[in-house]
Amino acid sequence: MRYRPLALILAALLVTTSCGRTDTPTASASAAGWNSALPVATDKGPVAMWRLEGGFLPPGLLAIRPPRVVVYADGWAIVDAARTLRLAKADLNKLLAALDRDLSGQPATATPRPGAPVVMDAPTTVLGVRTAGGKREVRIPALDETRGSYAKALYDARDRFGRLARRITGKGQNYVSRRVRLVAEQTTLRGGKARPWPRGVPEPRAAGSPVRTRDLSGKAAMAAIRLIPRDADQRGGWRVFRARSGASLAVSWRYLLPDE
Incomplete structure (x- = not known):
């Protein structure tokens, strides 16, 4: 489990705030070919x-899972709510045009070809693009697990996102935000003791489910970042805390995206 010094996190957050958008990560706007005064899309x-969506994962990991890739109108692209890179305007336009072409004419939910293998408990891939011509979104069950079972254009779109994700992961920078999503899953300890609930972190409210979530900002978010280890790779093994209500909760968090 890796820990980040609070001073480094605070410094990064101060830089992002200077960009005029609390969830916008830093990058070289001039190098990307953007005017630094370019307005953000009004709807964000x-x-x-x-x-x-879905898949065979524990409920806590399903609740905390961010989108694989999100691209915004001002060129910022974010992978797994963890890495970010600002695309040049020409690259953004090229990406959107290609995705619009790939998803054009596709049904809202794709149907595999006859005879395609059925993969139980596989996640559903959702691919979307929004241009001046409108919004297109396609849901494709078990896309990665059944290569060749759907129209080639859907795999082309998926692969475009995959290449972009690798580029952002390799050449981008860490994404940070002043807002986080806290996720807690009720658990039964097998040996050892739960740690006391971290001071300054609001307890997620129980809602009749073993998984509790709560979005935090400001001092509460900073307390969670400082006191609760982050499962950045989403592998589980979360730290267990004893909530004030008496429940044992396995807890982690992730940064919220600008539109969340």
Whole structure:
């Protein structure tokens, strides 16, 4: 489990705030070919998105899973709510045009070809793009697990996102935000003791489910970042705390995206 010094996190957050948008990571706008005064899209919504739904994962990991890739109108692209890179305007336009072409004419939910293998408990891939011509979004069950079972254009779109994700991961920088999503899953300890609930972190409210979530900002978010280890790779093994209500909760968090 890796820890980040609070001073480094605070410094990064101060830089992001100077960009005029609390969730916008830093990057060289001039190098990307953007005017630094370029206005952000008024709705702050993504213009391209790749996410996964469902799949055979523990409920806590499903609740904390961010979109794989989200691209915004001002060129910022974010992978797994963890890495970010600002695309040149020409690259953004090229990406959106290609995705719009790939997803054009596709149904809202794709159907595999006859005879395609059935993969139980596989996630559903959701690919989306928003251009001046409108919004397109396609849900594709078990896309990665059944290569060749769907139209080639859907795999082309998926691969575009995959290449972009690798580029951002390799050449981008860490994404940070002043807002986080806290996720807690009720658990039964097998040996050892739960740690006391971290001071300054609000307890997620129980809602009749073993998984509790709560979005935090300001001092509460900073307390969570400082006191709760982050499962950055989403592998589980979360730190267990004893909530004030008496429940044992395995807890982690992730940064919220600008549109969340």
